[in-house]
Amino acid sequence: MLNGITGITARINDIEHRISSMTQQTAAKTASAVSNTSQAFASALASAVHGSTAASTTSATTGTTGSTASMKVNSAGIPEDLAAFGNGKIPANALGHVGNTNHKLWAPAAEKLTQMIADAKAQGVNIGITDSYRPYEEQVDLARRKGLYSQGGLAAKPGTSDHGWGMATDLDLNAKAQTWMRQNAAKYGFEEDTPREPWHWGFKPEKLQ
Structure with missing residues (x-):
């Protein structure tokens, strides 16, 4: 047991x-x-x-693409940084504001224009802006309203405008400001480059003095 x-x-x-x-x-x-x-x-x-x-x-x-943009342009005078995007299709980060306005240009151009306007103002000259970067859709609308430049109007063929590259600005200039621009704009890379349009100034980085 x-x-x-x-x-x-x-x-x-x-x-x-x-x-x-x-x-x-x-x-x-x-x-x-x-x-x-x-x-x-x-x-x-x-x-x-x-x-x-x-x-x-x-x-x-x-x-920061804009702030680090290269000033180099291709054989057509178009910035190498922008050529791949297409006219009127420039991304926002490649554009810069002109001063405290709502106008935009290719960043280096915006920087130079801002500087030029400030320098002119310091000398008693007021420079206004009426137009700047122009998206493709706006180019089409402008051509419809004002006609093509080649036909006596005031608009470039959509997709070819320097405004579409952010490389041109239309300025509001009185006689004093127009004279100042013709004497000084080249120092900032701007050139009066369109006959019949004394308000139109293109940015030419290759010609910066």
Whole structure:
């Protein structure tokens, strides 16, 4: 009888040991899974953070395209930075505001025009602006309203205007300002380049004095 009880007790102890061992193994696997999940989450979070930083850096770089634009032009006189976009399709980050106005030009041209207007004002000469960068749709509308220059009107064929490259501006000039422009505009890269339109001034970076 005693031997039977001892055997049963040993059997119970063996079962309890196995149960304990299985519990420990399950806990270890669970902890490992939690650890792996935590590591995966941390890795994903770090990747997202670094990716976001990289995207922000790229965006910032893209956003400064205008300020770092090259003054180089191709054989047609079009800035190399703009040629691939197409006339009248210049992206906003390649354009710059002229002073505190809503007028925009190719960034280097906007910078030079802003400087020129400020210098003229310091000398008692006021220069206003009536037009600047002209998207393709606006070129089409202008040609419809004012006629093509080649036919006696005042608009270039849509897709060919210097305004469409952000390389021309129409200025509001009185006699004094017109004289000042003819004497000084070349220093800032601007040229009175369109017959019948004394208000039209094109930016010629290759001719900067």
